[in-house]
Amino acid sequence: MDQKITIDDVAKRAGVSKGLVSLALNDRPGVSAEAKQRILRVADELGWHPDPAARGLSTRRAYALGLIVRRSPHVIEVDPFFAAFMAGAEAVLAEHGQVLVLSVVADVDAELQAYRRLSAERRVDGFFVTDLLENDHRIDALGDIGKPAVVLGRPDNTHGMPVISRDYSAGISQLVAHLVDLGHRRIAHVTGNVAMQHARIRLDRFLAECDARGMEPIVAEADFSPEQGAVATQALLDGRNPPTAIIYGNDPMAIAGMAVAHERGLSLPADLSIAGMDGSDIGGWVYPTLTTLDNDPAGWGRAAAETLVRLIEDGAAPDVTLPDAELIRRASTAAPAQPGERRTPRGGGDTQQHATTDTKET
Amino acid sequence: MDQKITIDDVAKRAGVSKGLVSLALNDRPGVSAEAKQRILRVADELGWHPDPAARGLSTRRAYALGLIVRRSPHVIEVDPFFAAFMAGAEAVLAEHGQVLVLSVVADVDAELQAYRRLSAERRVDGFFVTDLLENDHRIDALGDIGKPAVVLGRPDNTHGMPVISRDYSAGISQLVAHLVDLGHRRIAHVTGNVAMQHARIRLDRFLAECDARGMEPIVAEADFSPEQGAVATQALLDGRNPPTAIIYGNDPMAIAGMAVAHERGLSLPADLSIAGMDGSDIGGWVYPTLTTLDNDPAGWGRAAAETLVRLIEDGAAPDVTLPDAELIRRASTAAPAQPGERRTPRGGGDTQQHATTDTKET
């Protein structure tokens, strides 16, 4: 019941000093093979795990890593990224005897405060930095704080922090090409919060793709929330000469956009093609199933955790580039209806078109 | 940069012994008002926070609380509960100088292992126990482990643990009544994973409501994932004499169910009424907007955290009952089409029907 075995118990039982137990446990030199084996066996028999707090007192480590999630209450419920990211990261940390400390805050000020608190109290040995902003001063602040950190995104200024990144350009390029191939010329983009770097990068890439094809880009600014996605969609469809296809900065906005279109009596995808990004599972289970760019939040988590652990243990770790984003073609994109032509609604009980049979561009 | 102020620095600067600083900080008796004030002022000037690891070594506390989330990779991305729950809990913990340690596991065995690890390593002072199962042996295991814990749900066997619960009966009753008032007599329920207690409770209540009205209940078993929600919907609609309304155990399944119905060319809600549960934000932004039962994951988090903190500090804490679940009427439920009558699809660009104007039953 009460966990009271300490290093002294192990030392006594193995007939050695506690110092030697410590050396054996951390396989340091100066321990005979025989003694080491005996010590480890006894430790195992007693089910002894060193207390990280006591350990940390000497080593000045917390054996914990911090993730601070900054989300407004409105967006967090709907965000498909974090739960899976944490699952991926935590699995790696557990292998290394580390633990994940989580904080959820509403804005950047609270976030910086949380970094400082966790750091000043020596609660964590390092941080995951997510949701990179344009000119993100969190990076500098973390540089001052002096804790190891890995950054998700492509910061301008890394203070030597390892960077985990993923190229969305190819995916966006594929997506625009896909729509153009279908015959679309008036393609709109509903952005995420453009203060956030990945929203900005996606927008820039969209503009470049349009430019390369001589198309006039149509842009509506939103913030990744379904609500703003719906508002932006209304605005686009109310404009004179509305787009025939809309690309959204994430899937929840795209789903909200589809609802707006449906509500206006539009038939999807005949009257309007819709695509998302950061493909979440749910996109495969809406009607019509959502064309999107894939994402692998658990993969981000694993890569980030492995990098951070290595950074802390070895003092350095290389950057990681995740596999490029890829287009997932589903049913929400199709050739635009020609004036006068009226597509019939899709029917039939065929689940084959669902997520199980997504087609990825290769 | 390097955080090196310790209790000794404070003691020296305040001209007292470090023992006295400790007493002052934890307002224990035996410190003169004058000394106490001086010590606290100096501590503040120096920006000193006691190191929780050093503290915990004496007090045998971790100043951290554990949340272990058990979700299959398929469900986790889509789960609207946890992110908001954690946000609510963590906000409370921060006020109390505690921290949230998170673990994500795939099954019950891994979950028990995680409890044991976090407990044996003295990483946390207590646990949040969520996703209660029928005859949940985690409760007994936690009783053996002997750490404080709060339970979300209504366990049979609490080992004296405080319980946070919420009554869904009233909400389900309202929901069934709502559908019956609209004229439905063939109402189906797509369950969540019935090994989980809340799925079972909802099912039981649904059956009771049908029974009370002399209606033959229709039930399809699923597991809270959109995929299973879609499969169950197919099965129901393929049955002879299909239901005119379907109530799903959560919103993601309901959304998947709507997609299946749309794909079959049904017009919603005229040809089929659909309702969810555990209302998430996204339900207000699909087409048609989803009638559901409300939920307040952040409220669960706050209540659970306050209770757990109190349990640890005072040795006991009362159970908490959250406000009853309430029906959120939106556009996905309506009177069933009479044979021969054909509803026209809804049209027009009226966003007024969106989440901003949900009507709650009072």
Place this chain on the structure above:
DNA sequence: CTCTCACCCTAAACCGGTTTAGATGCGGCG
């Protein structure tokens, strides 16, 4: 004028590990 007692404070032990200085034993070399 002592004795007692409350009050305020200090010194030191303690929590459970890590780390280092130094003790011990042993074989090899001069």
Place this chain on the structure above:
DNA sequence: CGCCGCATCTAAACCGGTTTAGGGTGAGAG
């Protein structure tokens, strides 16, 4: 045979707090 060096191990200091035994001091009681 004496000395050295290496491998192995022990003892003790240390990390940064908490807790407790006990030392001074001043006021009130006898």
